[in-house]
Amino acid sequence: MLVSEATLVIGVDAMGGDYAPEAIIEGAIAAVTEGGGEFQVRLFGDEARIQTLLGDPASTKDISIVHAPDTIGMHESATAAVKTKRDASVVRMLESHRDGEVHGCVGAGNTGAMMAAATLILGRIAGIARPTIGTFFPSERGRVLVVDAGANVDSTPRHLVQFGVMGAVFVGMMLGIERPAVGLLSVGEEESKGNEAVVEAHRLMKNAPFRFVGNVEGRDILKGKADVVVCDGFIGNILLKFAESVPLFLKTKLRHAAGKGLWNRLAVGLASGTLRNIMREWDYQEHGGVPLLGVNGVAIIGHGRSTPKAVRNMIFKAREMIDRRVSEHIAASVRSFQTAAET
Amino acid sequence: MLVSEATLVIGVDAMGGDYAPEAIIEGAIAAVTEGGGEFQVRLFGDEARIQTLLGDPASTKDISIVHAPDTIGMHESATAAVKTKRDASVVRMLESHRDGEVHGCVGAGNTGAMMAAATLILGRIAGIARPTIGTFFPSERGRVLVVDAGANVDSTPRHLVQFGVMGAVFVGMMLGIERPAVGLLSVGEEESKGNEAVVEAHRLMKNAPFRFVGNVEGRDILKGKADVVVCDGFIGNILLKFAESVPLFLKTKLRHAAGKGLWNRLAVGLASGTLRNIMREWDYQEHGGVPLLGVNGVAIIGHGRSTPKAVRNMIFKAREMIDRRVSEHIAASVRSFQTAAET
Numbered sequence: 067m068l069v070s071e072a073t074l075v076i077g078v079d080a081m082g083g084d085y086a087p088e089a090i091i092e093g094a095i096a097a098v099t100e101g102g103g104e105f106q107v108r109l110f111g112d113e114a115r116i117q118t119l120l121g122d123p124a125s126t127k128d129i130s131i132v133h134a135p136d137t138i139g140m141h142e143s144a145t146a147a148v149k150t151k152r153d154a155s156v157v158r159m160l161e162s163h164r165d166g167e168v169h170g171c172v173g174a175g176n177t178g179a180m181m182a183a184a185t186l187i188l189g190r191i192a193g194i195a196r197p198t199i200g201t202f203f204p205s206e207r208g209r210v211l212v213v214d215a216g217a218n219v220d221s222t223p224r225h226l227v228q229f230g231v232m233g234a235v236f237v238g239m240m241l242g243i244e245r246p247a248v249g250l251l252s253v254g255e256e257e258s259k260g261n262e263a264v265v266e267a268h269r270l271m272k273n274a275p276f277r278f279v280g281n282v283e284g285r286d287i288l289k290g291k292a293d294v295v296v297c298d299g300f301i302g303n304i305l306l307k308f309a310e311s312v313p314l315f316l317k318t319k320l321r322h323a324a325g326k327g328l329w330n331r332l333a334v335g336l337a338s339g340t341l342r343n344i345m346r347e348w349d350y351q352e353h354g355g356v357p358l359l360g361v362n363g364v365a366i367i368g369h370g371r372s373t374p375k376a377v378r379n380m381i382f383k384a385r386e387m388i389d390r391r392v393s394e395h396i397a398a399s400v401r402s403f404q405t406a407a408e409t
Numbered sequence: 410m411l412v413s414e415a416t417l418v419i420g421v422d423a424m425g426g427d428y429a430p431e432a433i434i435e436g437a438i439a440a441v442t443e444g445g446g447e448f449q450v451r452l453f454g455d456e457a458r459i460q461t462l463l464g465d466p467a468s469t470k471d472i473s474i475v476h477a478p479d480t481i482g483m484h485e486s487a488t489a490a491v492k493t494k495r496d497a498s499v500v501r502m503l504e505s506h507r508d509g510e511v512h513g514c515v516g517a518g519n520t521g522a523m524m525a526a527a528t529l530i531l532g533r534i535a536g537i538a539r540p541t542i543g544t545f546f547p548s549e550r551g552r553v554l555v556v557d558a559g560a561n562v563d564s565t566p567r568h569l570v571q572f573g574v575m576g577a578v579f580v581g582m583m584l585g586i587e588r589p590a591v592g593l594l595s596v597g598e599e600e601s602k603g604n605e606a607v608v609e610a611h612r613l614m615k616n617a618p619f620r621f622v623g624n625v626e627g628r629d630i631l632k633g634k635a636d637v638v639v640c641d642g643f644i645g646n647i648l649l650k651f652a653e654s655v656p657l658f659l660k661t662k663l664r665h666a667a668g669k670g671l672w673n674r675l676a677v678g679l680a681s682g683t684l685r686n687i688m689r690e691w692d693y694q695e696h697g698g699v700p701l702l703g704v705n706g707v708a709i710i711g712h713g714r715s716t717p718k719a720v721r722n723m724i725f726k727a728r729e730m731i732d733r734r735v736s737e738h739i740a741a742s743v744r745s746f747q748t749a750a751e752t
Contacts, residue, residue: 204658205658206658206661206662216596219596219603219604219605220604220605251647252643252647253559253562253642253643253646253647260562260643261562261563261641261643262562262563264643283647283650284646284647284648284649284650284651284652284653284654285650285651285653285654286654287651287654288651288654288655288657288658289654289658297647298604299596300595300596300603300604300607300644301643301644301647303596303627304594304595304596304626304627304640304644304648305627305647305648305651306627307626307627307628308627308628308630308631308648308651308652309627309651310627310628311627311628311629311630311631311632312631312655314631315547315548315549315631315632316659316687318549319549319687320687344659344662344663
């Protein structure tokens with residue numbers, strides 16, 4: 067199927083994720099149906115399988131397929147696989163993005179492969195040393211972007227500053243916050259507090275092209291003391307997984323409590339619904355995946371367990387990132403920083 | 410007041426903490442009253458002030474005072490202050506411990522000063538490079554010790570292994586777990602996952618004198634996948650403060666929810682009590698302070714906001730650590746490790 071120049075096309079890896087291709091295709095159909103022709107989805111994967119699952123041609127007129135029969139497993143070495151498996155769905159998808167055939171990408175398969183493919187094929191934005199993944203935490207005031215959320219370990223001070231640049235642009239463009247507050251995650255507010263990398267990053271951030279509000283502590287994330295919280299990906303990943311485990315922990319504890327007496331059981335039953343609503347903010351399905359920031363393009367990385375709803379949300383998030391020209395704004399922000407540093 | 414050789418004496422810094430000396434003295438009185446002569450408390454601080462606050466001599470016959478008029482403020486440089494302020498209560502207390510006049514120490518003042526005084530005055534256990542602070546997190550199965558919880562940043566692989574040694578002994582002796590499971594906090598289960606220090610620590614831990622269960626992730630802490638979770642103090646501190654902020658976050662969110670309709674208000678009201686009970690496990694007052702492990706002695710460090718109840722609990726925890734000879738067992742465990750490594 068040919069797509070006119072003006073139409074927005076979002077590439078989706080039909081073969082990536084625990085419930086692929088069924089859940090992915092279902093999510094894609096939901097997205098284009100809701101989109102009502104405003105954008106199209108191009109599925110990358112095993113054409114015959116996808117065709118069988120697509121069903122009713124009327125509801126899928128905005129979906130096209132690119133045959134890419136190979137897949138990269140969850141435990142394969144990402145970079146090696148991306149370099150050798152030329153027919154892998156994720157590789158073909160990113161190549162299409164590089165060539166301008168699709169305008170953004172969504173994938174819920176091997177996270178490392180999606181990152182490696184995006185970085186190798188799209189290339190890094192000039193001035194960005196390491197692309198990063200940011201993820202939203204809930205806060206008392208709204209939402210907080212924690213960046214890096216696991217893409218990079220052993221980040222240097224310069225990397226940390228760049229995470230701040232990318233996070234500030236992303237939050238600014240996506241949440242419409244004019245000058246988002248960027249905090250540096252540390253173990254105390256004083257600029258002398260932290261490990262070596264953080265102390266040096268603090269110094270560099272004073273001249274960064276974002277509103278730096280200084281160090282923030284672990285307790286400040288949920289308080290919403292900053293719009294963007296910068297940390298090394300080792301910490302970001304541990305924090306994210308810890309936070310995601312809190313709802314289940316509370317549920318288990320509540321269930322225990324419910325065992326003790328009718329009154330408690332009633333209380334717990336009533337509270338569960340309320341708690342569930344609060345916890346929804348921690349739900350990856352609602353988030354619609356996380357963006358890989360710092361590459362020349364739009365790449366949304368989904369959870370391995372992405373459901374149709376999550377896929378639908380990822381497609382809409384990709385579309386929004388394309389519309390708001392997040393990558394272009396990151397490039398401009400980094401450029402201004404470099405120019406300032408050189409003068 | 411003279412104390413017979415056989416009597417257990419616990420030193421308490423009467424001047425340390427936001428509510429000192431009142432809350433400290435009240436906690437000390439509660440402890441000795443409950444102890445019924447089984448141990449004594451020696452208060453270090455301004456003798457006249459303490460005397461005035463002690464009140465009824467009958468209820469304080471197991472409390473003695475050492476006049477130590479100086480204090481170290483919350484924002485003073487810890488090591489410098491410990492070296493120069495010879496009459497600071499925390500310095501005099503640790504010197505008494507070194508000299509065998511008291512058998513364990515409790516302090517809720519400047520954490521850095523307590524750590525520095527304990528390390529400088531008591532000395533490190535032979536073979537321990539850096540003393541560490543461990544703190545308990547609640548888990549689905551009971552409790553998990555996260556070590557280091559903030560005493561050390563930029564820990565080397567060898568430091569991390571030693572945190573594991575100390576944590577395993579502490580949990581083994583204090584919770585009565587025979588061979589506690591020690592996990593290394595990382596971003597994936599595979600031994601190749603993590604930052605440089607963690608990957609190397611994983612290798613070293615295979616030969617450590619504790620039951621090493623491999624890497625654990627952020628989500629495994631509350632699940633109770635290990636009894637001891639080892640990490641650098643930068644991460645431990647951030648995790649601890651994040652976890653401590655969860656109850657308040659939920660309370661705020663629940664209050665918001667309660668605003669919307671009578672039914673919700675009822676549910677929230679009923680749930681609050683149940684939640685409060687669950688959250689109690691995160692309450693520093695209940696913990697009774699955290700131990701500084703790896704020094705030649707017993708030092709319990711309290712929260713700055715320690716209440717009488719927290720002080721009472723710290724005194725009992727110090728007593729338990731003395732009874733169970735935690736320091737001696739750490740020394741033996743490190744020795745066996747070194748011997749094994751050398752042969």
